[in-house]
Amino acid sequence: xxxxxxxxxxxxxxxxxxxxxxxxxxxxxxxxxxxxxxxxxxxxxxxxxxxxxxxxxxxxxxxxxxxxxxxxxxxxxxxxxxxxxxxxxxxxxxxxxxxxxxxxxxxxxxxxxxxxxxxxxxxxxxxxxxxxxxxxxxxxxxxxxxxxxxxxxxxxxxxxxxxxxxxxxxxxxxxxxxxxxxxxxxxxxxxxxxxxxxxxxxxxxxxxxxxxxxxxxxxxxxxxxxxxxxxxxxxxxxxxxxxxxx
Numbered sequence: 001x002x003x004x005x006x007x008x009x010x011x012x013x014x015x016x017x018x019x020x021x022x023x024x025x026x027x028x029x030x031x032x033x034x035x036x037x038x039x040x041x042x043x044x045x046x047x048x049x050x051x052x053x054x055x056x057x058x059x060x061x062x063x064x065x066x067x068x069x070x071x072x073x074x075x076x077x078x079x080x081x082x083x084x085x086x087x088x089x090x091x092x093x094x095x096x097x098x099x100x101x102x103x104x105x106x107x108x109x110x111x112x113x114x115x116x117x118x119x120x121x122x123x124x125x126x127x128x129x130x131x132x133x134x135x136x137x138x139x140x141x142x143x144x145x146x147x148x149x150x151x152x153x154x155x156x157x158x159x160x161x162x163x164x165x166x167x168x169x170x171x172x173x174x175x176x177x178x179x180x181x182x183x184x185x186x187x188x189x190x191x192x193x194x195x196x197x198x199x200x201x202x203x204x205x206x207x208x209x210x211x212x213x214x215x216x217x218x219x220x221x222x223x224x225x226x227x228x229x230x231x232x233x234x235x236x237x238x239x240x241x242x243x244x245x246x
Contacts, residue, residue, distance in 0.1 A: 008228035010067030015222040033112030034204040080205040092200040097192025100165040133162035148198040168192040
């Protein structure tokens with residue numbers, strides 16, 4: 001009976017984490033370059049059930065689970081839809097790849113190509129991090145038409161002022177989310193095969209309708225587990241206060 005409470009409680013904890021993950025996805029449904037997370041659950045090690053009173057060699061009659069736990073929060077790196085913004089400094093990556101940016105914590109990587117020019121003329125992200133080129137930060141002149149080709153070359157009135165550093169990784173599961181669409185990587189990666197699209201932004205890959213359905217399903221699972229805990233508590237109450245009197 002106590003095990004039933006623990007099993008149901010573990011389900012409630014897992015659904016709480018899943019709901020938090022889905023809520024974060026919904027909050028970033030309109031964030032450029034955002035990749036949705038999925039809470040992956042697994043069961044605790046199941047235990048074997050043997051028939052009683054048959055000695056040490058009693059046959060196994062099955063197994064029983066003892067609860068669930070969130071194994072990992074996995075990021076789905078599927079490409080989001082491209083939206084034309086018309087801003088010549090906005091960039092999207094068609095295919096695999098990440099932009100490299102310089103942050104206070106070191107080099108980080110992002111699919112969010114919402115770029116602008118800071119007071120020093122450097123190409124920066126919406127949060128002010130320097131966008132890195134092959135030879136460091138890219139500085140733009142005050143005037144001139146900016147053109148960015150598919151390989152990331154940045155041209156101002158036809159003059160090359162740098163090339164965007166766009167890299168990809170053999171195993172994207174090794175990337176660690178740090179918030180604000182930034183990722184930390186275990187290595188520097190390699191030259192990306194994806195193509196840069198100027199004037200476009202990659203939209204979030206979150207399907208809002210699907211996430212709402214998942215949220216409702218998770219709520220119902222949480223409610224069912226809570227009801228199970230309540231039922232076991234009532235049975236314990238009867239066992240202690242009524243059966244115990246006999």
